[in-house]
Amino acid sequence: MTDVLLETRNVSKSFGALQASKDVSLDLRAGEIHALIGPNGAGKSTLIKQIAGGLKPDAGQVFLQGQDVTALNTPARAKRGLGRTFQISALAMEDTVLQNVVLGALGAGGSPFRFWKPALKNPDLREVAEEALTRVGLQDHATTRTAELSHGQRRQLEVAVALTLKPKAFVMDEPMAGLGTEGSKRLTTFLDGLRSEAPILLVEHDMDAVFALADRISVLVYGAVIATGTVADIRANPDVRAAYLGDEE
Amino acid sequence: MTQMTRETLFNLAMMAGLILFPLWAWIADEPFMITLATKAVILALAGVGLNLALGLGGLVSLGHAAFFGLGGYAMGILASHAQSYSPILETPFVIEGTKSMPVIWLTAIISSGLAALAIGALSLRTSGVYFIMITLAFGQMLYFFAISWPAYGGEDGLSIYVRNGFPGLNTLDPIQFYGICFTVLTIVLILCARLAKSPFGLALNAARQTAERVETVGISPYKLRLVAFTLSGMITGLAGALFADLNRFVSPTMFSWQTSGEIMVFIIIGGVARLFGPVVGAVIFIALEHLLGGLSDYWHIYLGILLLLIVLFARGGVIGTLAGKENAHD
Numbered sequence A: 001m002t003d004v005l006l007e008t009r010n011v012s013k014s015f016g017a018l019q020a021s022k023d024v025s026l027d028l029r030a031g032e033i034h035a036l037i038g039p040n041g042a043g044k045s046t047l048i049k050q051i052a053g054g055l056k057p058d059a060g061q062v063f064l065q066g067q068d069v070t071a072l073n074t075p076a077r078a079k080r081g082l083g084r085t086f087q088i089s090a091l092a093m094e095d096t097v098l099q100n101v102v103l104g105a106l107g108a109g110g111s112p113f114r115f116w117k118p119a120l121k122n123p124d125l126r127e128v129a130e131e132a133l134t135r136v137g138l139q140d141h142a143t144t145r146t147a148e149l150s151h152g153q154r155r156q157l158e159v160a161v162a163l164t165l166k167p168k169a170f171v172m173d174e175p176m177a178g179l180g181t182e183g184s185k186r187l188t189t190f191l192d193g194l195r196s197e198a199p200i201l202l203v204e205h206d207m208d209a210v211f212a213l214a215d216r217i218s219v220l221v222y223g224a225v226i227a228t229g230t231v232a233d234i235r236a237n238p239d240v241r242a243a244y245l246g247d248e249e
Numbered sequence B: 001m002t003q004m005t006r007e008t009l010f011n012l013a014m015m016a017g018l019i020l021f022p023l024w025a026w027i028a029d030e031p032f033m034i035t036l037a038t039k040a041v042i043l044a045l046a047g048v049g050l051n052l053a054l055g056l057g058g059l060v061s062l063g064h065a066a067f068f069g070l071g072g073y074a075m076g077i078l079a080s081h082a083q084s085y086s087p088i089l090e091t092p093f094v095i096e097g098t099k100s101m102p103v104i105w106l107t108a109i110i111s112s113g114l115a116a117l118a119i120g121a122l123s124l125r126t127s128g129v130y131f132i133m134i135t136l137a138f139g140q141m142l143y144f145f146a147i148s149w150p151a152y153g154g155e156d157g158l159s160i161y162v163r164n165g166f167p168g169l170n171t172l173d174p175i176q177f178y179g180i181c182f183t184v185l186t187i188v189l190i191l192c193a194r195l196a197k198s199p200f201g202l203a204l205n206a207a208r209q210t211a212e213r214v215e216t217v218g219i220s221p222y223k224l225r226l227v228a229f230t231l232s233g234m235i236t237g238l239a240g241a242l243f244a245d246l247n248r249f250v251s252p253t254m255f256s257w258q259t260s261g262e263i264m265v266f267i268i269i270g271g272v273a274r275l276f277g278p279v280v281g282a283v284i285f286i287a288l289e290h291l292l293g294g295l296s297d298y299w300h301i302y303l304g305i306l307l308l309l310i311v312l313f314a315r316g317g318v319i320g321t322l323a324g325k326e327n328a329h330d
Helices: A044-052 A074-079 A097-108 A125-136 A151-164 A181-194 A206-214 A231-236 A239-246 B006-029 B033-056 B064-084 B103-123 B127-145 B173-196 B199-209 B211-216 B221-248 B255-269 B277-293 B300-313 B317-323
Strands: A006-013 A018-029 A033-037 A059-064 A080-085 A169-173 A200-203 A215-222 A225-231
Touching: A006 A169, A018 A033, A018 A044, A018 A059, A018 A097, A018 A200, A018 A206, A018 A225, A033 A044, A033 A151, A033 A206, A044 A080, A044 A169, A044 A200, A074 A080, A074 A097, A074 B211, A080 A151, A097 A151, A097 B211, A097 B221, A125 A151, A151 A169, A181 A200, A181 A206, A200 A206, A206 B317, A215 A239, A215 B173, A225 A231, A225 A239, A231 A239, B006 B033, B006 B173, B006 B277, B006 B317, B033 B173, B033 B221, B033 B255, B033 B277, B064 B103, B064 B127, B064 B221, B064 B255, B103 B127, B103 B221, B127 B255, B173 B199, B173 B221, B199 B211, B199 B221, B211 B221, B255 B277, B255 B300, B255 B317, B277 B300
Parallel strands: A033 A200, A033 A215, A080 A169, A169 A200
Antiparallel strands: A006 A018, A006 A059, A215 A225
């Protein structure tokens, strides 16, 4: 096991007649960005949910740092080092930016079952939270209500909350979705630097970002991985071109 | 120093009112007014309990009468045994009744807390309308149990002839009993204010808005909600014990779903998730009951109209309307 941090082995999942995941085996190795691409409805989100813990596979296993976590729920997997961002921002909109990252810090370091001292005055929680905000460039928005953030800033906050956990592996579901060109570029640079800390399984539709970032790409079509390889392999693969990339040239 | 928000000012004014009104009634020798204020304060406490689950946790419980009633019956059972000089239990060991408020409160808090833990553990596996229905069902189960249990009065309830005692105070004096209830409410409000800003409050509040996010940072929303529901039941249970002591009477009505509904109405009138929401709501409710109840037995019609107006035009309740949006900057 040469530092494989996250792995799915023969994961299958059906919803009635629809097979959303077909015998999917993937791995995420230290230091890499592994992009997962595929047309809409290919089963990317279903696969992500099975990796993160929201859905149990019908068959197959999920491994995190070599340990079988298939039976564990989402919080347990998060505790074991899985950091996740959502396609549609899942943030506490009524709360401030700082409160959202402090929530992450709370999950990462210590128990939420503390009832007396204010969370925002806890120096340990604040340090972790503020560091994460600074890293994504939101440090000046700490007291802004999350609902008042721009779409791009919410995407940044998503990443910041995941950072507070200091995960061993990231799973990011379309972090670029809805970002402008400028925002995409900035996030691309950021993720590029992040991979050395923890590898990223990246679901993304923005092909410029995928080709710029990915060490390896897996292509998911109708629930099955039809190809895995480097950017060059995938670009040259005739099946992938037929199924997904199309004849753009 | 943090700047005082309009809501804080409003809350302070409310506290001042809760001190000055009974003081006036005491000086003017209007014991009935003191009793009304006591009732408002106790019902406010019941609402503060529910507000912890409903406001902060987003748990719409229509079964909080269960805890209110348990608190009431904790008082009724302990005090009735004390007044008849018969122990509650003889084998395997003797448990005597008591007329001591602190012991009764503790019993009320523990029994309603255990009930909330059990009811919550089952109910919190559901959400939305199902959660409302299952909490309602548990409340109704206790209601019918109380009706059909002849040992403690059944449908007729239990009368306690002398109000229970508190060390060093004359609880039969309305203003002293008011003082006890007001102090309890104040302490619970302080605890709740601390709790709302604590790590637990922050996580619970986030779990209401986005449970998915809370899970992905490694916290189980179920556990947060279960603890919140239990604490909530304990507070409402304590209010039940005080309410029984106020009336010197307990009956299955305390368990009825109308009671659950009324507790929720306080919160909606005052403002959901606002610290003082249930306090304002209970005061308005009692004032309307007193003022309009004198005009017509059907005063609930006016309450209904008020509720309708608030739900349609003032979602934040009275506090939301007067104090504006909640301040997110802590």
